[in-house]
Amino acid sequence: MSWRCRDRVIEFDSRPQVMGILNVTPDSFSDGGRYRDVDEAVQRGLAMAGEGADIVDVGGESTRPGAVPVSAGEETERVIPVIRALADAFAAKPAAPVISVDTRKAAVAAAALEAGARIINDVTAMAGDPDMPGVARYYGAGVVLMHMRGEPATMQQEPHYDDVVAEVGATLAKRMDALMETGLDPETLAIDPGIGFGKTAEHNIKLVAGLATLARLGRPVVLGVSRKRFVGAITGCGLEHRLAGSLACAVWAATRGAHVWRVHDVKESADAAKMVAALNRETSEWNG
Secondary structure (H helix, E strand, O other), X not given: OEEEEOOEEEEOOOOOEEEEEEEOOOOOOOOOOOOOOHHHHHHHHHHHHHHOOOEEEEEOOOOOOOOXXXXXXXXXXXXXXXXXXXXXXXXXXOOOOEEEEEOOOHHHHHHHHHHOOOEEEEOOOOOOOOOHHHHHHHHOOEEEEEOOOOOOOOOOOOOOOOOHHHHHHHHHHHHHHHHHHOXXXXXXXXXXXXXXXXXXXXXXXXXXXXXXXXXXXXXXXXXXXOOOHHHHHHHOOOHHHOHHHHHHHHHHHHOOOEEEEEEOOHHHHHHHHHHHHHHHOOOOOOOO
């Protein structure tokens, strides 16, 4: 299994890849407002690299439940200085993290790729902006196709599925097929079940438990469970105390096909990924 992201190819061997979350927003659910200053955001991105991040995912628009959209111009102003500075800092380091832009807007994605990003992480699975597939194709960018039902502002209003694993899998397969028909290289695609995006806690548990079904789509699976509400519902822990539950979920999911962990706590997650790798080298559990 490999994932082509412009001029970089991410290979999946025995270890899950760690995608560090760098939100340059005032209102993201966990760290909103913490890295709005460009210098602070860049320093956090550099720190993530030192902590073991394989990917740094820079986002300028919150997609938490109830979030209000921002304009492409405002989002661009938030993310581009950070991406450009990180790209410059990583340029001379072959093993430096790959930069990803977390956006659903083609104009923002194009500007980010020009600034040095290699991955587009799109919560709409590239269905939200008709120009997004063309941008990804032109740059040869890696793509994360995430499942979301509805819009961030309304997605948690009584979400319903008859079979959440089957329905999410079918939607992602359909999006993959549609994008390949537009000319996207299948080797650039990764999928994300969208934990917490239009799902209840029960739906989230079923999706994580059913990851092996999604992995059969044949592309890397990105999983974002870090500090999510369902972890708190199960453990009884508040937002700042969900690390143990998040790591337990991610480690278990790695044996079922989770290739990339999207996380807030990079150092702890990278350490956990090293332990998974050590154990995987002695077993046949890895699904990479």
